[in-house]
Amino acid sequence: MYDPMARAAARLREAELRVTVQRMAVLTAIEELGGHPDAEAVRGRAQEVTGGLSLQATYNVLRVLTEVGLVRCTQITGQQARYEAERHNNHHHFVCRFCGDIIDVDCVIGEAPCLVADLPESYRVDEAAVTFWGACPRCAPAEHG
Amino acid sequence: MYDPMARAAARLREAELRVTVQRMAVLTAIEELGGHPDAEAVRGRAQEVTGGLSLQATYNVLRVLTEVGLVRCTQITGQQARYEAERHNNHHHFVCRFCGDIIDVDCVIGEAPCLVADLPESYRVDEAAVTFWGACPRCAPAEHG
DNA sequence: CTATTGTCTTGAATGACTCAAGACACTAGA
DNA sequence: TCTAGTGTCTTGAGTCATTCAAGACAATAG
Numbered sequence: 001m002y003d004p005m006a007r008a009a010a011r012l013r014e015a016e017l018r019v020t021v022q023r024m025a026v027l028t029a030i031e032e033l034g035g036h037p038d039a040e041a042v043r044g045r046a047q048e049v050t051g052g053l054s055l056q057a058t059y060n061v062l063r064v065l066t067e068v069g070l071v072r073c074t075q076i077t078g079q080q081a082r083y084e085a086e087r088h089n090n091h092h093h094f095v096c097r098f099c100g101d102i103i104d105v106d107c108v109i110g111e112a113p114c115l116v117a118d119l120p121e122s123y124r125v126d127e128a129a130v131t132f133w134g135a136c137p138r139c140a141p142a143e144h145g
Numbered sequence: 146m147y148d149p150m151a152r153a154a155a156r157l158r159e160a161e162l163r164v165t166v167q168r169m170a171v172l173t174a175i176e177e178l179g180g181h182p183d184a185e186a187v188r189g190r191a192q193e194v195t196g197g198l199s200l201q202a203t204y205n206v207l208r209v210l211t212e213v214g215l216v217r218c219t220q221i222t223g224q225q226a227r228y229e230a231e232r233h234n235n236h237h238h239f240v241c242r243f244c245g246d247i248i249d250v251d252c253v254i255g256e257a258p259c260l261v262a263d264l265p266e267s268y269r270v271d272e273a274a275v276t277f278w279g280a281c282p283r284c285a286p287a288e289h290g
Numbered sequence: 291c292t293a294t295t296g297t298c299t300t301g302a303a304t305g306a307c308t309c310a311a312g313a314c315a316c317t318a319g320a
Numbered sequence: 321t322c323t324a325g326t327g328t329c330t331t332g333a334g335t336c337a338t339t340c341a342a343g344a345c346a347a348t349a350g
Contacts, residue, residue, distance in 0.1 A: 018317075020315075054330050055307090056330070056331080059307065060328075061329095080306060080307090094262055103264075113279075118250055118251050123280070128277050129275070132258065132264070133274060134272070135269040137265070137268060140267065140269050163347055164347075167297080167298070183337090199299050202298050205297075226337080
C-alpha cells in the first residue's frame with residue numbers, strides 16, 4: 001500500500017519536472033485508467049483528485065509528460081490523440097474500424113524500428129509505427145460486408 | 146496523346162458515379178500532381194481546370210473517389226489528410242519528422258494485411274498500416290540530436 | 291425535353307487543439 | 321520561514337481541417 005500521488009511526485013522529480021498537483025493527478029490518472037484515454041478522459045479522471053483541472057492544463061501536462069517519456073501519445077487516424085503510460089515495451093495498436101476501440105499488440109519483432117523500410121540509405125528511420133485495422137470481437141459479428 | 150479528362154470521365158462511369166467537371170478535375174489533379182497532396186493542394190490544381198471549385202466540393206469528391214477505390218486517403222499523425230491515386234500496390238509511407246514530407250515505401254511482404262498481429266482469433270485484421278518515421282536526406286544532416 | 295435525383299456552392303458550425311495574458315504556486319536561496 | 325524569481329495554471333479567445341445544412345444547379349433516365 002503506497003500513495004500513488006507520492007509515487008507520481010517522485011517520478012516527476014526524477015524527470016526534473018516541477019511537482020504540481022495537476023501533474024501528479026494526470027500521471028496517476030493515466031496509470032489508473034489504463035487503456036488509451038484521450039485528453040478529455042484523462043482530465044475527467046484527474047479532476048476527481050484535483051477538484052478542478054483545465055483542459056488547457058491537461059494538454060500542457062500531457063505534452064511535458066510525453067516529452068520526458070513518462071507518457072506515450074498515439075494518434076490514430078480520425079480520432080483524437082490518445083495517451084498511455086509509457087512502459088517501454090515496443091508495441092503497436094489494433095484499431096476497430098467500427099467502435100474505434102484500441103488495443104495493444106505486442107511487437108513480435110523487437111526493438112524500434114522493428115521493421116526495415118526499403119529506402120535509400122540516406123533516409124534515417126527510427127520508428128516503424130504499425131496500426132492494425134479490422135473488426136474487434138464485439139463488432140465483427142454485426143458487420144455486414 | 147489522349148485527353149486526361151475524358152479518361153477520368155470513363156473511370157468515373159466505370160465506378161458508376163455521375164460524371165461532373167468537378168470530379169473529373171479532382172481525379173485528374175490527383176493523378177497529375179503525384180505525391181501526397183492535401184485537399185487544399187488538390188483543389189488548387191483542380192481549379193486550374195474548372196475555374197472554380199469549392200473546398201466543400203473538393204472534400205465531397207475526395208470522399209466518393211476514396212469510397213469507390215479510385216483514390217487512397219492517408220492520414221498522418223499531426224497532418225491533414227493526404228490523397229493519392231490508388232494504384233492497388235500495397236505500400237506504406239515514410240514520414241520525415243522535420244519537414245513532414247511523405248514518400249511511398251513498397252511493401253516487401255505482399256498483400257494486405259502484410260503483417261500478422263499477435264491477437265486472439267476473434268479479432269479480424271484486414272490491414273496493417275505501417276508508417277516509418279525518421280529524417281529524410283534533406284533534413285538528416287541538419288538535425289542535431 | 292423534362293422530371294428526378296444527386297451534386298455543387300455558400301455560409302455557418304464543429305471539435306480538437308493552441309495561443310496569450312494575468313493569477314498563482316513551486317523551488318531555491320537568504 | 322520568508323521571499324524572489326520563474327514556471328505553471330486558469331480563462332478566454334483563436335486556429336485549422338473538416339463537416340453540416342439549405343438552396344441553386346446539373347446529370348441522367350425516360
